[in-house]
Amino acid sequence: MSGHASDVVADFIVEANEIVDRLGEDLVSLEQRPGDRELLNAIFRGFHTIKGGAGFFDFAPLVAVCHGVEELFNRLRAGNGEVDRGVFDAAQASLDAVAGMMRSIAAGTAPGSAPPALLDALQAATMQACPPAPAAAASSSAPVSDEEFDRLLDAFHNAPSPSVPAAAVSVPEAAAEPPRAAAVQPSTRVETHRLDSLMNLAGELVLASNRLKSLRRRFRDEALERAVGNLDVVTGRLQNAVMRLRMQPVGRAFSRFPKVVRDVARQLHKEVALVLAGEETELDKNVVEALADPLVHLVRNAIDHGIEPPDVRERRGKPRQGRLELSASQEGDHILVVVADDGGGIDPEALREEARARGLVDAESAARMSTEDCYDLIFLPGFSTREAVSEISGRGVGMDVVKTRIAAVSGRVAVRSDLGRGTRFEIRVPLTLAVLPTLLVACAKRVYALPLASVQEVFTFAPSQRRWLQGREVLDTRGEALPLVALGMWLDTAGTRSGEAFVVVVGQGGRRVGLLVDEVHGREDVVIKPLPGLVHGTAGYAGAAIIGDGRLAPILDAETFLAA
Structure with missing residues (x-):
């Protein structure tokens, strides 16, 4: 051809x-x-x-x-x-x-x-x-x-x-149904690998711009300052333009689910209403593609093992028709995707007992497991509490693959469940896999990057403002008891513990925590790099970045500190 x-x-x-x-x-x-x-x-x-x-x-x-x-x-x-x-x-x-x-x-x-x-x-x-x-x-x-x-x-x-007269073009059914006038924006299709190459080049340009900004401090030349400043502005605009080329509405991944839900529900003789929300939320196309299969698995799982048959729901005082929600929303520099059902929920005690019976944990460790720890058991390879294999799915069957694929795009998945009322899977993935605006901070002379979207404010404080409340150190600021996390202690390095220090307040969804750091270096756009295999998925780290002076800086995960 x-x-x-x-x-x-x-x-x-x-x-x-x-x-x-x-x-x-x-x-x-x-x-x-x-x-x-x-x-x-x-x-x-x-x-x-x-x-x-x-x-x-x-x-x-x-x-x-x-x-x-x-x-x-x-x-x-x-x-x-x-x-x-x-x-x-x-x-x-x-x-x-x-x-x-x-x-x-x-x-x-x-x-x-x-x-x-x-x-x-x-x-x-x-x-x-x-x-x-x-x-x-x-x-x-x-x-x-x-x-x-x-x-x-x-x-x-x-x-x-241009070569065919308008009268020669036949439009079927044109007399029965006149076409509606619509403004169509001209577009060009571009192969994915070309977009990826363009994104990589834009990332390298950001690194070069950051390097120039760090070098200009050695010189006191007004013309050089202006040139580097102009380059920084143009680089930022180019970076944003390239990032938008890769952004897609998550609705493209959601579009398949009305049919999936309908087919699975009919096959299992169940009644399920699908509720979609946030389809217009945009994120990196690679993340959209990576979420497709895990979401299909979670949705099929929810119908198969979450939502009860109509007669069972009636006996439990529920509507015959189950409800399945699939939604997306932006939280700072992350996208939250939720798959929630109003089914029977997950029994943490059943998970605990199954893990003990399989020898995955001993009796003493099983007794100490929290409810959240029990839910996390479903992500172990091959873990399942089902006695029979389902043709559709199994809650616990293949869930390790779901978690692995989400982690491959620097995402996380958490489970919330209320026995008898339903289960909620929360998937958090980064808005983009390319360039990330960050705040550079230092602790024990090591530089770290905090996603700027999570940073609410930065200030210094006096030792008299620190106190203990219910066994936790807090900072009294503007009448609010702000929980504190000493970054040096969390990283197990020598950091600031007394005297004046910087506090970086990070927040998300109404939660706030203050990170104690030694220095604040300022804002910098960084190119995200995945962590090496041995430390990939380590709590507290979302990736790594090469900063302007050429050093490698770990990217801290604000969600970890908020959950501490």
Whole structure:
């Protein structure tokens, strides 16, 4: 295949996959609102668009499935027939088949034959929606001329072809449904590796700028000061622009879940309402991609082993329909993603007993385990309290993989559960994996970086302001007892303990703590580097950074100090 043709195929794959994601959401919405004409139109257009591209590339099995759904929904939107369970099941099965064929095409192989049973189900559903709809004006399987090839390519990019008169372009269903005017911003698709390379170069530029800022202190030259200052401003703007190129709404990862929830719930004969929130929250595209599989596992787990069957929920005084919440929100320099259900919860005592029975902990250690420690047991490889293996998932089965994949993007996962009321998984991941604004502090002549988004204020204090309250050292400031953490003691190094010192107040979600440090060096944008394997995941550290003078500075995790 020529380079030009392969580029068009790549465009088709991207466009079709985006349509498939939207169709999944639309079909779930249609089940709740079967009479919604806009949804019927949207589903018809989606399959019709994929069918057109598939016919252009002669993907006959894909054309066959899309054509069957197109015929069915063309009659339904004309008011012939009702969207019953048979129609919906056939449409869902068709979407699954289309998604599978698109995966084959993306892998470079031809899509397999359309399942005969699926085509028969589509035809049967279509025949029930009588009378027959008018035949399509053109067949998608007809040979395509070079002129039509160029016109379809232009259509992929939402641009009119300069070589084809407007009157020559046929738009199906244009008289029945006039297109809505919409402002379309021009866009260009860029391969991921090019974005990653650009981000790496921007990071190196930030390091070079920081190095120049540290060197300028040795000289007293006004022109040099201005030049370095201008470079710093331009570097900051470039860094922000490149970071925005990599940012994506987390809703792209959430879009698959209405269909996942619906399919799993029906398979398990349960009733589940999915509530999505914060889909517009943006974070690094690599983090969005890394979260996809762990979230699928947690969602399927919640339906399978968290939410009870309808009759059990009724006996427990709950609504028959369970509630599953998937939300995202920004907390400083981190994104909080929550998967919460209102099911039966997790019994910490059962986890404790299972760990003791398996020999993972001895009786004495098991007795000392806190509730949070018991919950953390589910992340051990192969740990499970289930007596039978489920086809869907198992709370504890594969949870070690969930934690590992989240940790791979410098994230953390925590479990909160109320027995009989539900379980809440909280995932915290960094906003970006590239450049991070930080405050550089020093303790025992070692430099550390604190994420600037967590820093609320910095000040010095007098020894008389320090006191003890309920067994913890606090600082009396503006009538508030601010908990203190001596960074030197926490790091097990010699640090400031008496006399005047700096306090860096870090906070998140209403919690505040003061870190005692020896020096405050100031703000600096750093390039995040992962910690070496031996210390990766160590509590208190979120990564490492190369600072302006060339030294390596550990990045401190503010959440650890807030939880202390």
